[in-house]
Amino acid sequence: MTKRFLTGGLCLAAALMAAPSARAMDAISVAADSCAGCHGTDGRSLGTMPAFHEKKPAELKQILREYKSGKREATIMDRIVKGYSEAQLDAMVDYYTAKK
Amino acid sequence: MTNISRRTFNGLLGAVGAASTFGITGCFGAERVVVVGGGFGGATAAKYLKRYNPSLDVTMIDAEKSHFTCPFSNTVLAGMNTMSFIERKFDALASKHGVKVVHGTVTMIDGAAKKVITADGQSFAYDKCIVSPGIDMKWGALPGYDEAASHIMTHAWKAGPQTVLLHKQLEAMPDGGHVIISSPGNPFRCPPGPYERASLIAHYIKTKKPKSKVIILDSKDDFAKSGLFKEGWEKMYEKHLEWVPAAKGGKVASVDAKAGVVATDFDKFKPSVANIIPPQTAGVVAIKSGLADKSGFCPVDRNTFESTQVKDVYVIGDSCIADAMPKSGYSASSQAKVASAAVVASLKGMPAVPFSAINTCYSLVNPDYGISVAAVYEVKDGKIAGVAGSGGVSPKGANAQFRKKEADFASGWYASISQDTWG
Numbered sequence: 001m002t003k004r005f006l007t008g009g010l011c012l013a014a015a016l017m018a019a020p021s022a023r024a025m026d027a028i029s030v031a032a033d034s035c036a037g038c039h040g041t042d043g044r045s046l047g048t049m050p051a052f053h054e055k056k057p058a059e060l061k062q063i064l065r066e067y068k069s070g071k072r073e074a075t076i077m078d079r080i081v082k083g084y085s086e087a088q089l090d091a092m093v094d095y096y097t098a099k100k
Numbered sequence: 101m102t103n104i105s106r107r108t109f110n111g112l113l114g115a116v117g118a119a120s121t122f123g124i125t126g127c128f129g130a131e132r133v134v135v136v137g138g139g140f141g142g143a144t145a146a147k148y149l150k151r152y153n154p155s156l157d158v159t160m161i162d163a164e165k166s167h168f169t170c171p172f173s174n175t176v177l178a179g180m181n182t183m184s185f186i187e188r189k190f191d192a193l194a195s196k197h198g199v200k201v202v203h204g205t206v207t208m209i210d211g212a213a214k215k216v217i218t219a220d221g222q223s224f225a226y227d228k229c230i231v232s233p234g235i236d237m238k239w240g241a242l243p244g245y246d247e248a249a250s251h252i253m254t255h256a257w258k259a260g261p262q263t264v265l266l267h268k269q270l271e272a273m274p275d276g277g278h279v280i281i282s283s284p285g286n287p288f289r290c291p292p293g294p295y296e297r298a299s300l301i302a303h304y305i306k307t308k309k310p311k312s313k314v315i316i317l318d319s320k321d322d323f324a325k326s327g328l329f330k331e332g333w334e335k336m337y338e339k340h341l342e343w344v345p346a347a348k349g350g351k352v353a354s355v356d357a358k359a360g361v362v363a364t365d366f367d368k369f370k371p372s373v374a375n376i377i378p379p380q381t382a383g384v385v386a387i388k389s390g391l392a393d394k395s396g397f398c399p400v401d402r403n404t405f406e407s408t409q410v411k412d413v414y415v416i417g418d419s420c421i422a423d424a425m426p427k428s429g430y431s432a433s434s435q436a437k438v439a440s441a442a443v444v445a446s447l448k449g450m451p452a453v454p455f456s457a458i459n460t461c462y463s464l465v466n467p468d469y470g471i472s473v474a475a476v477y478e479v480k481d482g483k484i485a486g487v488a489g490s491g492g493v494s495p496k497g498a499n500a501q502f503r504k505k506e507a508d509f510a511s512g513w514y515a516s517i518s519q520d521t522w523g
Contacts, residue, residue, distance in 0.1 A: 020154045020198075030441045031456035033148070034434045036520045038460055038513055046519055048512030075494060075505050076460065076472050083458075083476020083490030 024095065031084075032092040043096040057097040064089045130157040131447045134216045134226040135199075136206050136385065138162030138190055140169075141232030141417030141432035143521045146199040148440040149230075156444070159224055160193060161216065163205040167522070168259035170290060171429050172514055177256070177267050178300035179308075180467060186259055188522045196523075206233075209389040211410035228443045230405075231391065231398075232417040232432060233383025234258070235289045238396065241379040242282075242352065249357035253374040256297075257289060269373045270301065276311040277372030280362050282352040283318045284379045287397070289418050289427045291324035292473070294377055295343075296463040299332065302341040303466045315371070316343045317364060318350040324426070325463060325471055325493050332465035352376070382419035389413075397421045402479045403455050404442035405435055414439045423484040425477055431459045433521055455479045462510035470506030 023029070036042070038049050045051040052060055066072035067081045068089070081089060133156055135146045146160040167188045175181045193199040204218035209229055216224040237255060239246045245253070254269070256262040270279065279301055283294040298316050305312040322345075323329075333341050344350035349366040355376055362369045362376070381387060381396035391398040391407050398415040400407055402423070405414045416439050417432030425431045434457040441453040460474040475491030477484050494506060 020150075022153050023151045025152045025441050025444060025453060027454045027456070030437060030453045033437045034456060034458040037430050037433050037458065037517045040516045041520045041523070044519075045512065045516050047515030048508045049516050075502065075509060076474050079474045079490060079492050080458065080460070080476060081490075083487040 028088070028091040029095050031088065032095045035092065035096075052093075052096050055097060057093050060093045060097065061090050064093065130155055131227045132157045132159070132225060133228045133230065133443060134158075134224045135160040135230045135232065136209065136216060137232035137234065137383070137417070138164070138167050138193075138201070139232060139234055139417065139432065140429035140517070140521055141234075141436045142230070143167070143188075143190070143193060144433040144436035145230045145232060145416065145440050146193055147197050147521070148437050149443060150197045150199060152441055152444040153447070154198070156447075157200070158198070159200040159202055160190070161202040161204050161206055161218065161224070162190070163203075164260075165203055166190065168263065169429065169514075169518070170257070170259045170293070171517075173256070173259040173263050174293070174297045174300045175464070175467075176259075176263055177270060177297065178304040179267070179271075180300070183264060186263075188518060190522065192523050206385050207388070209385065209391070209410070209413060211390065211413055214412065226412075227447060228412050228414065230414045230416060230436070230439055230443065231383075231386055231389075231407075231419065232415075232436065233385050233419055235380040235382065235418045235427070236384045238379040238381050242284075242376065243354035244357065245355050245376055245378050249355060250376070252357040252360075253355060253362075253376045255377055256375060257293075257377050257380070266373070266375055270304065273309065273312065273372045275309040277309070278312065278369070279305075279314040279373045279375065280369055280371040281314065281316045282355075282362065282374070282376045282378075283316055283320065283323070284377055285319040287427060288377070288380050291426050291428075292329075292461065292463045295323055295325070295329045296465075297375070298341055298343075299329065299337070299463070299465045302333075302337040306337065306340045310340075312340070312372075314341050315369075316341075316350070317352050317362065317369075318343065318345050319352070321345045321347050325473055327496055328471040328493055329463070329465065331496055332469055332471070336466060336469070380418075382415075386415060386419045391415055391419075393421075395421065402482060402484050404446075404452050405439040406442065414443060424475070424486050425457065425459055425484050426461070428459055428461050430461060430517060431457070433517060434458050455484075457484070460513065462506065462513050464507060464510055465503075468507050469500075469503040470508070470510045471503070472506055472509070 039045045043053040067077045135142045169186045190201045194201045208217045254262045254266040256266040301314045382392045398420045407413045416435040418427040457477045462472045472494045475486040
């Protein structure tokens, strides 16, 4: 009983503190989250892969379009962007560059 | 809860307002998701379940206290990295993401009672369960190769003590010794893995034991990224690496570990070091829990990864049947996000988020020579397929600078996916 009471109290305390809010979970955000394997959670890459959480949306959108058209040289992104429409790519950029 | 404690609790609630105001359901009556396995699939699922719905009660159970990754384990064999480089701890999943991490060996997922049982007798009730146990060896499928044999002739197809043992064997091998790698038929974990392993062992040999040689005895006539591997081998390992396809008698028919013999239908070899990568199945816990079909792997609804055999259990990673998606760490991690979103949506009574997944996979032919394969996946006619026009391998005939870039990106890939999965 005491333990349960304590748990209840702790839970209330936890609920009163700023609890983490749920992240977006829709067609675009879940598709975009699959990019995080290479670019880090929320695009915060730590290594040699480009990070994109601090990039400007317009710049990122332009880069992805250039990978798609073949204008920009790539080692791997040319093969990946072709799996998405331009509208999808733009929406994924908006997801990553939105202030969180 | 007893009457007294319920009253006490209600009193507390009354003091601060209505339960719903504070999202108190997150503590009492929170939906429970149990994740089996702490590898790429399981750890990503645990983290992303909490991301998509922080109020879920998520428990992740793994038999080990940390996870040694198969990706980059070949660099350990070649002496480029140590075991600590490929060790991933579970601390951040608990401290940063609020996952309950349990150290225990799951013996059964009881789909009827909706609970997960561990070897020490504990029982974990769930509303949904995500199962990501990786592969297990199909002992005996290759005559002579059982668990006891693997302590002499390693498989090293799960990173850990097997990696350490194979590395020691390579170090102890005299200059002039031969290494045999037996590569299995499809499907198996990490399709380009045996060939990256042969490459990095060849690199080690060329540098440290130049009279030695690595021979791949293959049960197949083709393999993942074969054009790129062969191009690299011709440039770098003409004297140090030989690939024998099935059509040329490469299929290993049996082994005698104690005698040190690896036999094909045509030849008997007695190498200094034998690395036998045997046929594989879904993790045995998935098979024992009724999740696998006759193929030895687990059929799932391709949109959600929910088992087609046991309701409310989702199977991801190497254990599941995912059609065009290879059995890789990246696939498992990408599938984990789709499955987590499907679990969260289902618990809220919402329709599943549409499937979208990626695989990217780098292999090193030498420390400065990387090659890659990638694809974007969708569900088409009930099967997972590459999106038309996307994906494929990196170009053949690329210059040294391009290959170096891919090798550098291989390291970046590893840093990012490690962070995204366990960080």
